[in-house]
Amino acid sequence: MTTSSVALDGKAKVRDKHTIELVSGLHAKGTATIKHSISLPDNSSWVCSFVAKIMDSDGISDADGPGGDGIKLTLRSAKSKQELFAVNLDTFQNLENNSGNEIVLYVEGAKVAQAPSKERFNDGKEKQVEVVYSDKLGVVVVKVNQKPVVAYAFRDVTFHDLVNREPFVMVLSSFTGDAGGTHLVSDISFETTD
Ligand SMILES: [Ca+2]
Numbered sequence: 001m002t003t004s005s006v007a008l009d010g011k012a013k014v015r016d017k018h019t020i021e022l023v024s025g026l027h028a029k030g031t032a033t034i035k036h037s038i039s040l041p042d043n044s045s046w047v048c049s050f051v052a053k054i055m056d057s058d059g060i061s062d063a064d065g066p067g068g069d070g071i072k073l074t075l076r077s078a079k080s081k082q083e084l085f086a087v088n089l090d091t092f093q094n095l096e097n098n099s100g101n102e103i104v105l106y107v108e109g110a111k112v113a114q115a116p117s118k119e120r121f122n123d124g125k126e127k128q129v130e131v132v133y134s135d136k137l138g139v140v141v142v143k144v145n146q147k148p149v150v151a152y153a154f155r156d157v158t159f160h161d162l163v164n165r166e167p168f169v170m171v172l173s174s175f176t177g178d179a180g181g182t183h184l185v186s187d188i189s190f191e192t193t194d
């Protein structure tokens with residue numbers, strides 16, 4: 001991906017050829033949509049990845065320090081804009097969270113799995129986030145810096161069923177409230193692995 005292939009909304013802006021700043025500071029919202037839509041052949045396994053960097057954490061604190069509300073990756077129908085699948089690097093503990101630093105997975109907008117990460121997401125260091133889907137197993141695993149954090153098994157609905165209705169796009173988004181920071185994403189990619 002280069003930043004020329006991305007549509008920006010809200011406070012999101014291009015930092016350099018490879019890096020997008022989704023938000024900076026408090027009470028901000030920003031979205032980056034990769035314009036190229038993806039259509040998967042049957043029985044596809046794939047890896048969707050990006051590098052997240054959350055720095056200048058500011059505002060109110062939870063147990064692991066100030067800063068929120070993380071970065072969300074969404075796979076969204078290109079036509080209906082329906083959210084198919086999402087991964088949230090959540091950096092602020094509110095009622096839905098077990099920890100102020102966890103990965104939360106959503107299928108069609110419903111939360112299906114969550115797990116805390118030992119590595120603090122908003123420590124100003126780059127995190128390689130990989131969403132690895134195996135069609136054979138019907139399982140998605142989210143890794144942060146190569147370490148698996150959370151997995152989810154699709155039971156009746158496989159990811160293939162979900163996304164083969166129509167093409168989808170990748171969306172990266174962030175919002176901040178009374179806790180915030182500077183949220184960067186780079187090296188966004190989607191590759192089939194079969
Ligand atoms: Ca939260």
Ligand SMILES: [Ca+2]
Nearest residue numbers: 064091092100
């Ligand atoms: Ca936190």
